[in-house]
Amino acid sequence: MTQLSPLKIVVVGHVDHGKSTLVGRLLNDTGSLPAGKLEAVKAASEKRGVAFEWAFLLDALQAERDQGITIDTTQIRLKTKPRETIIIDAPGHREFLKNMITGAASADAAILVVDAVEGLQEQTRRHGYLLHLLGLRQVVVAVNKMDAVNYDIGRFAEVVAEVNAYLSGIGIEPQHIIPISAYNGANVVTRIEALDWFTGPTLIDGLTGFKAQAQPVELPLRFPVQDVLKLDDRRIVVGRIESGRLRVGDEIVFNPSGKSARIASIESWGTKVPVIAAVAGQSVGITLDDHIFIERGQIGSHQLAAPREARAFRANLFWLGTQALEVGQRYKLRLATSEQTVEVERIVKVVDLDDLKSDSVTRVDRHAVAEVVLRSKVALALDEFSENSRLGRFVLVDGFDIVGGGIVVGADAELSRLAQSVKSRNLFPVGHRASLEARWLLNGHKGGVIWLTGLSGAGKSTVAMEVEHQLLRKGRQVYVLDGDNLRQGLNSDLGFSPEDRTENIRRVGEVAHLFASAGTIVITAFISPYQADRDRVRTIQPETFHEVYVKAGVGECTKRDPKGLYAKAIKGEIPEFTGISAPYEAPEAPELVVETEGHSVESSVAQLLDYIDRTFALDAGETADALRG
Amino acid sequence: MRTSQITVVLTMNDLDTLEQQSLFILREAFSRIEKLALLWSIGKDSCAVLWLVKKAFFGHVPFPIVHVDTGCKMDGMIEFRDRLAKDWNLPLIVGQNEAALKQGVGPHQGRITCCEALKTDGLKAIVAEHGFKGIIAGIRRDEEGTRAKERVFSPRGVDAGWNVHDQPPEFWDQFTTSVPPGASIRIHPILHWTELDIWRYIEREGIPLVDLYFDKGEGKRYRSLGCAPCTAPIASRASNIAEIIAELETTTVSERSGRAQDKESEDAFEKLRANGYM
Numbered sequence: 001m002t003q004l005s006p007l008k009i010v011v012v013g014h015v016d017h018g019k020s021t022l023v024g025r026l027l028n029d030t031g032s033l034p035a036g037k038l039e040a041v042k043a044a045s046e047k048r049g050v051a052f053e054w055a056f057l058l059d060a061l062q063a064e065r066d067q068g069i070t071i072d073t074t075q076i077r078l079k080t081k082p083r084e085t086i087i088i089d090a091p092g093h094r095e096f097l098k099n100m101i102t103g104a105a106s107a108d109a110a111i112l113v114v115d116a117v118e119g120l121q122e123q124t125r126r127h128g129y130l131l132h133l134l135g136l137r138q139v140v141v142a143v144n145k146m147d148a149v150n151y152d153i154g155r156f157a158e159v160v161a162e163v164n165a166y167l168s169g170i171g172i173e174p175q176h177i178i179p180i181s182a183y184n185g186a187n188v189v190t191r192i193e194a195l196d197w198f199t200g201p202t203l204i205d206g207l208t209g210f211k212a213q214a215q216p217v218e219l220p221l222r223f224p225v226q227d228v229l230k231l232d233d234r235r236i237v238v239g240r241i242e243s244g245r246l247r248v249g250d251e252i253v254f255n256p257s258g259k260s261a262r263i264a265s266i267e268s269w270g271t272k273v274p275v276i277a278a279v280a281g282q283s284v285g286i287t288l289d290d291h292i293f294i295e296r297g298q299i300g301s302h303q304l305a306a307p308r309e310a311r312a313f314r315a316n317l318f319w320l321g322t323q324a325l326e327v328g329q330r331y332k333l334r335l336a337t338s339e340q341t342v343e344v345e346r347i348v349k350v351v352d353l354d355d356l357k358s359d360s361v362t363r364v365d366r367h368a369v370a371e372v373v374l375r376s377k378v379a380l381a382l383d384e385f386s387e388n389s390r391l392g393r394f395v396l397v398d399g400f401d402i403v404g405g406g407i408v409v410g411a412d413a414e415l416s417r418l419a420q421s422v423k424s425r426n427l428f429p430v431g432h433r434a435s436l437e438a439r440w441l442l443n444g445h446k447g448g449v450i451w452l453t454g455l456s457g458a459g460k461s462t463v464a465m466e467v468e469h470q471l472l473r474k475g476r477q478v479y480v481l482d483g484d485n486l487r488q489g490l491n492s493d494l495g496f497s498p499e500d501r502t503e504n505i506r507r508v509g510e511v512a513h514l515f516a517s518a519g520t521i522v523i524t525a526f527i528s529p530y531q532a533d534r535d536r537v538r539t540i541q542p543e544t545f546h547e548v549y550v551k552a553g554v555g556e557c558t559k560r561d562p563k564g565l566y567a568k569a570i571k572g573e574i575p576e577f578t579g580i581s582a583p584y585e586a587p588e589a590p591e592l593v594v595e596t597e598g599h600s601v602e603s604s605v606a607q608l609l610d611y612i613d614r615t616f617a618l619d620a621g622e623t624a625d626a627l628r629g
Numbered sequence: 630m631r632t633s634q635i636t637v638v639l640t641m642n643d644l645d646t647l648e649q650q651s652l653f654i655l656r657e658a659f660s661r662i663e664k665l666a667l668l669w670s671i672g673k674d675s676c677a678v679l680w681l682v683k684k685a686f687f688g689h690v691p692f693p694i695v696h697v698d699t700g701c702k703m704d705g706m707i708e709f710r711d712r713l714a715k716d717w718n719l720p721l722i723v724g725q726n727e728a729a730l731k732q733g734v735g736p737h738q739g740r741i742t743c744c745e746a747l748k749t750d751g752l753k754a755i756v757a758e759h760g761f762k763g764i765i766a767g768i769r770r771d772e773e774g775t776r777a778k779e780r781v782f783s784p785r786g787v788d789a790g791w792n793v794h795d796q797p798p799e800f801w802d803q804f805t806t807s808v809p810p811g812a813s814i815r816i817h818p819i820l821h822w823t824e825l826d827i828w829r830y831i832e833r834e835g836i837p838l839v840d841l842y843f844d845k846g847e848g849k850r851y852r853s854l855g856c857a858p859c860t861a862p863i864a865s866r867a868s869n870i871a872e873i874i875a876e877l878e879t880t881t882v883s884e885r886s887g888r889a890q891d892k893e894s895e896d897a898f899e900k901l902r903a904n905g906y907m
Contacts, residue, residue, distance in 0.1 A: 005643040034883040044895055060774025062896045063794055071794055074777040075770050077823070098798035102780075105800030215641070226653070227660040231687055240653045269688040270834070281641055283652035285687060296660060320798055334803050395803040400784075402798050402805065 004083035007212050008075075010104045012131065013113035014121035015092035018144040020070050022113060022182035022203075023089045024054025029189035030204065032079045033057070054183070058089045071096055073103030085207070092123050097367050098320045101130065101405065109138035109210040111203070116149045116179070120162050125353045129369060132170045133316055133407065135389055138210045139167075139174045142203055147181040151194040176206040215280040219243035222307065222383070222391050223252070223300035224336035229285065236267050236285040237294055242336065242390035246286070246300075247277035254298040255381035256309055259539060261290035293539040295532055297338030299381040299391065307383050307391055310411035312345065312375040317406030318367075321398055325364040325372070331403065333374065335382055335394040341499045342396075346373040371409070377503055384408050439519030443477045446616045447519040447544065449512045450608070451537065453528045453587060454550035455579045456565060457557035459596040459604060460525040463550060466605045468523060471612070481512055482525040496576070502533055509537030516544050521616060529584045546615065548608065549590040552597040554579045591615075644830050647822050648681065653802065654781055654818040655685040655765070661806035662763035662814060665692040666722070668752070668907065671706045672854040673838055674767035677827050678818055680836045682765075683717075693720045695755055695764075699747040700730050701856045709839040724755035736858045740890040741897055747856075749905045753789050756813060765816045766907045771823045772884055773891070775899045780805070781820055787811040789905035824884050825877045832870040844868045853885050861887040 011019045024041075027033050041056045044065060058074050059065055070091040078085040090103040104110065110131050114124055131139060141163050149155040156179045163177060179187060179198055186192040189204045200206070221244030229236045246252065246263060253260040266275040267285040278284045288294075299307055319325050325344060333342040348371040350361050364370040385392030385407035396404040440446050452460040464480045471478040487494070491507055494500040505528050515522040528534055538545045557579065558566040569577035576582040592611050594604050641649065658665055667682060667690075669675045682690055696710060714721040726734075729746040736743045756764065770777040780796055782804035797805045808814055819827070831838060844850040849862040863882070867873040885891050891898045898906075 003643045005646050033881075035881040036883070036886075040895075047895070058774070058777075060778065060899070061793060062899055072778045072796055074774070076777060077771065099796070102796075102798050102800050226656050229686065231689055234687075236687065238656055240649070267687055269684055269686075279641075281646065281649055283649045283656065283685075393801055395801065400805070400807050400809060402803060405798075405800060405803075 005212055006077065006084040006086045007109065007207075007210055008086045008088060008107045009109045009111060009207060009210070010088040010090055010107035010136075011111045011113060012090050012100060012104060012127040013092055014115065014118070014123040014127075015069065015094075017092060017113045017115040017118070017121070017124070018182050019092060019113050020055030020058050020089055022111070022142065022144060022180070022188065023076065023087050024057040025182045025185055025188050026078055026087060026204070027057055027076060028054075029185055030078045030080060032077060069093055071099065073099045075103075080204075083212070090127075092127075094123060094126075094367060097126070097318075100127065101134075101318065101320070104130065104136070105134055105405075107136060108213045109207070110136050110140070111207075112139055112141045112174070113144050114141060114159060114163060116143050116145045116155055116159055119159050120166055122353070125166060126367070126369075128167060128172060129170050129351070129353055130318060132172050133318060133369065135385070135407075137172070139172055140203070140206045141167075141174045141177040142182075143177060143179045144182050146179045146186060146195065147184050151179070151181075151186075153197050156198075175209060176200055178203050178206055216243040216388070216390065217245060217280045219280075219388050220305035221246055221252075221301050222336070222388060224338070224391075225254070225294055225296050225298045225300065226283075226337050227296055228294055234267065234287055235291075236287055237300075238283070238285040239300070239337065240283045241278055241280050243280045243388055244302075245277060245279040246284075251303060252286075252288070252300045253303045253306055254292070254294055254300050255306055256379040257293070257298060257536075257539065259292040259294075260303065261288035261292050263287075264289045293535045295536075297336075297340075299336065299338070307381045307388075308411045309379045309381055311377070311379055312373060312411075313380075313382065313408050314348065314371060314373050314410040315394070315406040315408050316369070316371050317364075317396070317404050318369050319364045319404045320366065321396075321401070321403030322366060323398070323403075324366070325370070325404065327362060332397040333376065333380075333394055334397060335380065336391055338380065339397075340376045340378060340380060342374040342376045344372055345375045348372060372406075378506070382408055382411065384410065436517055436519065440618060443519050445476060445521070445618060447477070447516045447521060448616060449509075449516050449537075449541075449545050450521065450523045450612065451512070451528070451534065451545065451547050452523065452525050452550050453534060453547065453590075454596075455552060455554060455557045455584055456527055456577075457560045457562055458550045458552040459601065460527075460550045462601055463594065463596070463604050463608060464523045464525040466601065467608050467612070470605070470609060471521065476521055476616075477519055478521040478523065479515055480523045480525060481508060481515075486511070498576075502530070505530075505533040506536065509540055512537070513540045513544075516541065521612065527578050527584070529578045529582065531585045531588060534587070546592065546611075547587050547590040548592045548594060548611075549587045550604075551586075551593055551595050556597045644826065644833060647819075647826055648684070648830065650821065651678075651681045651818045652685045654804075654816065655682055657802075657804060657806070658763055658765060658782075658816045658818075659686070659691065661804075662816075664759065664761045665763040665765065665816075666695045666755075666759065666761045667692060667765040668767070669694045669696050669710070669721075670767070670854070670907075671696065671702070671710050671839060672767075673827055673831060673842060674769065674819060676836055676838055677822075677830060678765065678767040679719075680834060681818060690717070690719055693722045693759070695722045695724065695752075695761075697748055697751040697755065698723050698725045699751070699856050700725060701735075701858060703841055703851070703854065703857045703860065705839055705841055706854065713837060722755060722759070724751055724758075726751040726754060736856075736889075739893070740859055741893050741901060743859075744890050744901055744906060745904060748907070749789075749901070752907075753905060756789070761813065762808075763814045763816055765818060767819055768817055768907060769822050769824070769827075770820050773898060775902050776820075779817055779820055781817050782806060783815040783817065784808045785813045785815060785905065789813065791815075791903050791905070793899070793903055825874065828870060828874050828877065832874065842873065851887065853888055855888055855890075859889040861889070863887055 044056050045053045073090050088103040090100040143159050222242040226239040250263050264287045268275050329344050350370040383391040392408040395402045468480045494504050512522045568574045569580040578584050734746045768776050780799045841851045850865045852863050867876045
């Protein structure tokens with residue numbers, strides 16, 4: 001018993017132009033109301049001493065009924081054939097624009113309601129513009145309250161002219177402009193004599209040509225990673241396919257990291273036939289044939305049709321924040337499942353909705369629409385909205401609140417070139433490998449990264465410096481990277497917020513691997529509390545990465561407290577101090593554990609030196625290979 | 630044969646579309662919210678949600694299932710709960726507002742007072758005890774006017790209150806997933822389903838259900854389950870799912886017509902929900 005998914009239509013327009021009344025009328029005249037509902041509305045109307053109020057069918061909240069306005073969006077079903085219709089009622093008050101967008105963003109089509117007496121008003125224009133920005137192209141205009149102008153054809157013509165002039169300016173071409181009286185039920189579902197002069201469809205008939213938005217199956221694959229679940233020894237990458245399709249055996253590249261692997265299986269529970277392919281709209285779980293590092297926010301795609309990578313892009317956005325958006329402000333950007341900090345680099349223009357002219361300004365006030373340039377410290381995988389809407393739209397978050405939404409209209413050309421050169425690096429792996437082995441031969445040992453992780457005070461720096469000293473004396477190429485030599489230069493723009501800490505570790509990882517690929521033994525000494533951050537560094541060059549857990553308990557470290565930091569943290573003077581008020585994730589599978597609690601510095605140093613001697617020695621085969629190369 | 634198997638996978642009907650969106654919501658909650666629990670009333674909707682959880686996590690139930698026991702659930706519901714919990718090895722937490730039950734709170738003090746004490750406060754106590762940040766609840770928009778205004782991720786204040794006059798924006802499947810300390814989030818994975826959708830899905834998937842929904846030859850059945858004193862059966866001869874579906878396709882009676890607490894006054898349900906009711 002298959003049915004068609006319902007068509008979703010949002011009703012928008014200026015406050016008091018009769019949106020909720022229209023929806024009430026549609027419900028009643030299509031026979032969609034449950035028994036007793038009309039009586040309940042009648043009682044609620046009488047209680048407030050008003051004439052029968054259709055809007056009470058949707059305005060369920062007490063405040064809405066008492067004040068006679070719609071505060072929040074709601075959804076209700078019309079029993080239409082062949083598919084049901086979901087009507088989304090949206091508030092027209094400027095103050096509740098966030099609720100209007102909440103309703104309109106999920107719609108397939110829109111009814112823009114315009115009062116025949118008042119014509120276009122501020123929110124009519126704003127809502128029209130937002131429909132355009134949200135990508136809604138199926139629009140019917142209902143010119144309501146025709147009874148108030150005596151169903152006059154002349155007034156209707158004036159409103160039609162005004163509506164067309166505005167909508168054509170923002171790229172919306174309404175399928176129909178229909179005169180109605182929602183309160184009297186004129187031309188909504190049934191025709192009345194007074195509107196005999198109108199030869200177009202009734203409103204309900206005008207909606208029949210609309211189509212539900214199809215899933216973008218034919219666009220390139222976009223598979224944003226939602227989570228990585230570790231279940232029954234399986235590592236299942238879950239997410240919803242936003243566009244395109246995938247099948248078992250496909251090579252999937254994950255951006256922005258650029259790592260790729262093949263789909264080994266599509267996992268499911270409760271299906272009788274093994275799933276071998278899936279398409280846009282499906283929430284799937286896949287396993288991969290290679291153990292590459294994957295995390296939430298990465299976008300899976302096919303290599304030849306990957307999304308763009310950009311650190312900056314131009315966007316059209318609508319602003320909902322109570323504080324104005326200004327140049328230099330930072331927000332969290334959420335695009336599909338990814339979340340990154342962005343900074344407002346430039347406000348290109350703010351659109352004046354009255355005359356569609358653009359004003360050059362320095363701030364975007366609440367409810368305004370603007371074009372801006374946003375910049376991120378790390379690469380973002382995205383599409384332009386016109387190419388693929390699912391990966392071309394985003395929200396901005398400030399604190400706990402969503403404060404704006406927007407669409408990507410252009411990724412910065414210069415930065416796109418930069419992204420391209422990063423990708424091209426992967427095209428010459430053979431050349432690098434040969435020269436690396438030659439370097440090893442010259443040095444007499446391998447290069448690589450010894451990544452020390454552990455609590456503050458566990459002894460990372462002490463051990464690192466002593467090991468460096470002793471290795472140098474033996475003639476090894478060795479260098480220690482720590483907070484002192486990186487935070488002062490390369491990372492001087494970073495603070496201690498979680499995002500900045502993650503970026504700090506990412507850069508340290510990249511630098512460490514550069515040293516390692518020049519043949520050096522690199523020792524890093526960073527708390528690096530998060531497993532995900534360390535795993536990300538490992539993926540840069542897994543064969544030469546050695547995670548070493550310098551282990552001492554919080555109690556012991558607090559007793560040592562060489563910098564007096566634990567004392568301050570316990571008093572609450574240092575927020576988010578690892579081990580006290582922020583988590584430390586001990587390594588899940590380190591190459592080496594160096595216990596410093598209850599052991600002397602000398603024995604810890606000896607343990608690490610022994611490990612390095614064993615694992616960084618050149619063996620005969622490698623020497624021969626390098627000589628041949 | 631091979632071709633038809635692939636075709637089955639690549640076309641989604643309306644129930645598939647609903648289901649896939651619910652799986653997305655459940656995984657989003659699991660990924661974004663640390664301490665999560667599913668509220669299980671043992672009714673058809675939360676049983677469907679439980680099934681969806683198993684689908685979303687490949688047969689696993691990765692967070693606790695909470696049942697708020699008012700001590701006056703209808704015959705058969707508790708037995709059904711315990712049987713399914715055992716068969717599916719569910720991480721079940723049963724909570725009761727024991728203090729209120731000892732004081733003899735019941736519908737005779739007023740249905741709203743009773744609901745708030747036994748259900749809302751019972752739930753709040755469990756949330757506080759376990760420190761849950763997210764509660765998954767199987768409510769639907771088509772049930773009732775204030776639920777129709779809900780968000781999929783609905784933030785609740787420190788007192789679990791619902792600020793219905795200032796809900797956050799929610800669009801493009803970007804949800805409010807973090808709240809200040811002490812506050813929490815309700816997650817509504819089947820908000821977009823209808824009563825009929827649920828029944829068609831239960832039929833398709835073969836989801837186990839308590840038999841109170843079916844007529845056993847007495848010409849009556851329950852359309853919505855709650856506490857025995859405040860829940861009335863409807864006149865119906867529907868004795869299996871197919872007959873229920875046929876009945877719902879023509880009925881004009883609303884689903885919660887048998888639930889007395891909704892009708893105490895025009896704003897009864899809104900007040901209940903604003904204070905933390907499901």
